[in-house]
Amino acid sequence: MPINLLFPPRCAGCRAEGASCCARCLAAFGAPRRVDVPGKGPPVFALADYRGPGGALVLALKERGRRDLVPVFGALVAAAVPKLPRRYPGEFREWRLVPVPSRRAAARRRGGSHLVGIVRRAGLPVACALAFGPGVADSVGLGAAARRANLAGRVRLVPGGLPPPGAAVVLLDDVVTTGATASACVSALKIGGFRVPAVLTLTTARRTHPHE
Ligand SMILES: [Zn+2]
Numbered sequence: 001m002p003i004n005l006l007f008p009p010r011c012a013g014c015r016a017e018g019a020s021c022c023a024r025c026l027a028a029f030g031a032p033r034r035v036d037v038p039g040k041g042p043p044v045f046a047l048a049d050y051r052g053p054g055g056a057l058v059l060a061l062k063e064r065g066r067r068d069l070v071p072v073f074g075a076l077v078a079a080a081v082p083k084l085p086r087r088y089p090g091e092f093r094e095w096r097l098v099p100v101p102s103r104r105a106a107a108r109r110r111g112g113s114h115l116v117g118i119v120r121r122a123g124l125p126v127a128c129a130l131a132f133g134p135g136v137a138d139s140v141g142l143g144a145a146a147r148r149a150n151l152a153g154r155v156r157l158v159p160g161g162l163p164p165p166g167a168a169v170v171l172l173d174d175v176v177t178t179g180a181t182a183s184a185c186v187s188a189l190k191i192g193g194f195r196v197p198a199v200l201t202l203t204t205a206r207r208t209h210p211h212e
Pocket of ligand 1: 011012013014015016021022023024025026
């Protein structure tokens with residue numbers, strides 16, 4: 001018997017019975033908000049604050065194997081992309097969402113990249129164009145400078161996963177903290193000749209404001 005017939009699902013954010021994500025936790029996510037990030041990179045947009053249910057749900061998916069949240073996040077991303085300011089990515093004829101890659105061990109533990117699953121579920125065009133090279137440690141617990149040092153030159157393009165030449169790319173991540181990972185990924189994509197008009201993240205620990 002499938003396990004969900006024996007045990008009703010519990011919200012991955014607050015453990016309330018009834019659904020993978022209850023309505024209250026889902027309400028932590030809203031229209032994309034502009035994230036305050038240092039540096040000159042493309043604008044970063046987040047759907048929720050990492051503190052609170054947003055972060056709890058991302059952690060449940062990443063670290064506790066709650067794959068039942070993939071459809072929940074897929075729906076959130078599908079709803080969010082059309083709400084990005086028109087030029088991100090609407091004005092481009094060819095565009096793809098490119099997920100920030102997983103550290104290899106972490107992806108194995110999760111049975112594949114959760115971000116790729118989310119984009120597929122959202123029904124949006126995805127390109128798995130990036131990978132971390134050897135030697136990139138998990139960035140948990142590292143400060144901004146240490147993260148940059150950890151990432152410098154270690155994000156590479158995956159030849160078999162690239163978008164069509166000249167396509168625009170929206171980078172997708174699950175949490176933006178220092179912005180170092182996103183920035184390293186954007187650099188690699190730009191070196192590859194792709195325009196990166198925006199970064200979309202499910203959550204952020206940084207300050208946000210409405211983009212209009
Ligand atoms: Zn909940």
